[in-house]
Amino acid sequence: MSDAPTRVLFVSTGGAARAILAEALLRHVGRAAFEVASAGTDPRPVDPLALQVLGIAGIDATGLESRSLDAMRGQPFDYVITVCDNAAETCPLFPGPAKRIHWSFPDPAAVVGGEAERLASFRQVRDDIETQLKAWLARLAT
16 A cells, blocks of 8 residues: 555445444544545435444444435545445446445344334444445455
C-alpha cells in the first residue's frame, strides 16, 4: 500500500445498519491506513441498534451518518464494497480505479422480535462484518 490512505466506500440499501457497521469497523481496525465512508442506495436514518452494538464493542461511532449514494458520486475510491445483495444490483459504477467487491450480509434491521432478538441480530452482523474485514485486510497485506 502507498502512503496515501486507501479510500473505501461501503454501500447498502439504507446505509443505516450494515454499511454503517462496516464503516465504523474498518475505521477501528484499519486506523489511518484507510479513509472510509458509507452510503445507501435509498438512505434512511442510522439505526440506533447499529450504534448500540458498536458502543458495546468499544468502537467509536462519532460522526457516523447515513449518506445518499448520489452524494458520493464523483469521488474517487479505491474500493466500493456492497454489503447487501440489493445494493450490489443497484450500485452504479464509480470513476477511477475503484475495485468493486460484494459481501452479502442479512439486514439486521429486518429482524422481527423483541429488543433482545433484534440486538442479537445486530451483534451477529457486526461480528460477521468484522470477520470479513479482517480476512480482506490480511489478503491486502500480502
